[in-house]
Amino acid sequence: MRVRKITLAAVAVVAGLSLTACQNDDDGTGQSAPSATSTSSSSSSSNGGSEAAGSGSAGSDQGSGTDSGKSTAGQGPAAGTGSSEAGKTGKCRTDELEITAMDSTIGGDPDGTVAVDLKNGGGRDCTLSGHAGVDLKTNAGSLSATRTGEPADPVTLKDGETVSFGISYPINDSGGSGVRITGLVVTPPDETKSVTLAWPGGASLPVTDGSGSAVKVGPIGSAGQGG
Structure with missing residues (x-):
């Protein structure tokens, strides 16, 4: 066991x-x-x-x-x-333009004409479009020209080029002294700065009833067509 x-x-x-x-x-x-x-x-x-x-x-x-x-x-x-x-191309500025005015009346026309030249002297191309502002200085105060209503197409000016517009006014053949013109104020389109020039046209305007300006301004490029 x-x-x-x-x-x-x-x-x-x-x-x-x-x-x-x-x-x-x-x-x-x-x-x-x-x-x-x-x-x-x-x-x-x-x-x-x-x-x-x-x-x-x-x-x-x-x-x-x-x-x-x-x-x-x-x-x-x-x-x-x-x-x-x-x-x-920017718009032409007043300081870039050489503005002059000359008598451009054609014999036999019922109205006198002054042509205003705007020469681009800004050293660059620029554009003018529409109407310039025109005021006549007179012995009775300032007289603003009204637009003729002609089409106003844009104009591009190369440096040194010139464009013109016309101012038409009634010739004073009334025999009276009329309203004596002492100066011309031009403001380029879209500008506020003006240039004052000697007035090259007729010495006076006939006296009117004051119902409206008889002085007309054409668009840029319309020299001699301001009637």
Whole structure:
């Protein structure tokens, strides 16, 4: 019986050792798998981070190239705008014009005519459009000319060129002294600065009933057509 008990005990011990060895193997395997998984995950994460960084670097390079392109494109329209602005023709200013007046009456006409010349001396091309303002200084006060109603087309003057317009007025053949003219005031179209000139026409105007100005002004380019 003693021998049997010892044998059973030995069997139990061996079985226990085998069970322990199996458990240790299972535990090692269980721990080893997570370790491998963790390492794989870490490696994947590391690789993924590197790829992301690479993408960010590429994006930065592309962004830099795009910004450079925009900067270059921005300069193009600016240059075009500047060129367009330089190509525009501005209106003629009073200070750029040499304004003179002369008698242009043709014998036999019922009315007298004064031609006013505007010469571009501003060193650039400029444009005149419409009617100039015309006022006659008289011993009875200022008399403003009225427009003839003719079409007023724009006129572009190159530097040194001249354009004219006409002023018509009634000739004083009444035999009386009439209204004496002492000066001519001309204001170019779209300007507020005036030029005062000597009056080259007839010395006086016939006295009227004051119902309206008998002095007429034609549009720019209408010299001799102010009737």
